[in-house]
Amino acid sequence: MLKVSNLSVGRGGISLLNDVNFVLKAGQALVLRGPNGVGKTTLLRCVAGLQDPLLGDIDHEGSVAYAAHAEGIKGSMSVIENLKFWADVYGRSMTEEVLLTYKLNDLAQRPAANLSAGQKRRLSLTRMLVTGCNLWIMDEPTASLDAENIALFYMTVNSHLQAGGAALLSAHNDLNLNAETLDLAQFCKARSIVTSNFDEPLE
């Protein structure tokens, strides 16, 4: 599903993570762990195709569904309209049943601007289901969720995995998820400057 080999990623001309290797098969989830600033988001952005890696290869089949910190929710559209839009973008049809997953059914017609932070997060997690993609890439998906909804989230991810999907997640606390964990701290030892040709003295 996803194969990352010899990947180096960086930001602002400095490499953050070097020589990252992992394979994600269908039905598997991988949790990226590490302290703030270690490069979790950067790595996820690279895998999602937003950012070019410095070195190495990322191979995956089909399109990915990416959920970032910024949720891209339009306040003047209702919950259901927001979801319909993303279903259309991914060329999928959408039934209202998907709202049941995170218990958004009562909020369906409410303008998204009136949602709380946790409700918005649930909306953006529902968006992942709507895209119909097999590979989910999620940046700290459990942020601003309460215990009940975190449990819902685990259930959803597990059923996604059972259906042959895969998920790559980042978290800075433990996820009670039946998934492998990759500690990113081990890849950031050899941080270096990467601006090509400018790393040696000029004269």
Place this chain on the structure above:
Amino acid sequence: MIQLFTRDVVLSVRSGGGFGLALAFFLIVVVLMPFALGPDQFVLAKIAPGLLWLGALLACLLSSDRIFGMDYEDGTLELLATSPLPLESVYLAKSAAHWLTTGLPLSLAAPVFGLLLNLNLKVGGVLCLSLLLGTPALSLIGSFGATLTLGVRRGGLLLSLLVLPLYIPTLIFGALAVNAAALGKALDGSLLSILAISLGAIAVLPFFSAMALRANLQ
């Protein structure tokens, strides 16, 4: 692509920043001009074509920094960039939505506003036609400029600096066409030139805009 277009149109209608503001701005520019230039009907009729073109152009420009701005700030653009929709289509859909909510109303309103400047309706028709052909280019160029200034804080001024020089050919041919009509001359190639610029912009700018978007999302 059509879904993004529809969504943008819906959003701009709901937020009230689409149809309303640009049109109101256009009206104010037209109303202020006689105060600056005097109420002489002959003078006003003489400068009306150029003035209306300039007013429409500025209204188009001022509304263009929101084309990508909102989606960039709330993260939608990142999500769109990871979706199967190519960035070229994102650019085209958003420019088209901008044209529908800005360029089209401006074109239709221009002959009516022209009455305030003693522009007769026959010339007004040519004005409307030239704007209908030219505003797509204005939207596309403005939207291209918006992709360049995406990450710049208070990028509005910079956007004008980048986009206004690019507007020059469209403005020249647009005003030429209407001036020719006002002098009672047969329409020459000006209208065709405007059309050519719009079509050229559709052909070339998506590629460069997608490049700029990709650079800005890095």
Place this chain on the structure above:
Amino acid sequence: MRTILGMKYFWPYFWKLANPKVFMRWSGLCLPWLIALTVLCLGTGLIWGFFLTPDDARQGSTVKIIYLHVPSAFIAINGYFVMVLGSLFWLVRRQHVSVLVAKASAPIGMTMTVIALTTGAIWGQPMWGTYWVWDPRLTSFLILFLFYIGYVALWAAIENQDKVADLTSVLALVGAVFAVLSRYAVLFWNQGLHQGTTVTVADGVNQKNISSIFFQPLLLSMIGFGLLFLTLLLVGTRTEIRAQRLQVLEGLEKLK
């Protein structure tokens, strides 16, 4: 055959200049010679032009501003051309030096545009009785100036070097298309407004009747300005390369 052989040896070396170290070495070697040559050509050309040519029968001594006006206009256009080439190479080959050449070229070209416009205005005052006419050629240069401003302003607005290099390069390429378009649009525009009453600009090189007494020093001035541009371009690019290196060093400090 000879030229082909020449090309075969030229291009590999040319692309090696994309390495900052190689560029610094070669530009450092060339600069003293370039400076000397510039001073020689420009000094000779201007002194010859200003003091050793007779006054024009019709225009008097004002014609001598041609030795500044024409060469600066020539560089103004070629500066933009270099900018576009540098940008194109950056987008295709992703080597920093080329985009830094483009960056260094812009302020030089912009200054030359200002010189061309100013000298044109000073020349135009006694000739046409006014400092400014919306003649197609003058207008085109004014538009060129606007394009330069936009490019320089975009460089100044964004911190991230790779991002701003991409964005300015895209702008330079699109700007080039629209600058050419504006040039032709302006021709139509002026023709359309002042049918037949356009002012003829006595722009030296394009007028066949210019005599060789004026032409020889003009040619020398133009070569001098070309060398001056090259010198400034090298100095500017060297500065930009050092600035880039400085950023890398600052980054290294942060890592420690």
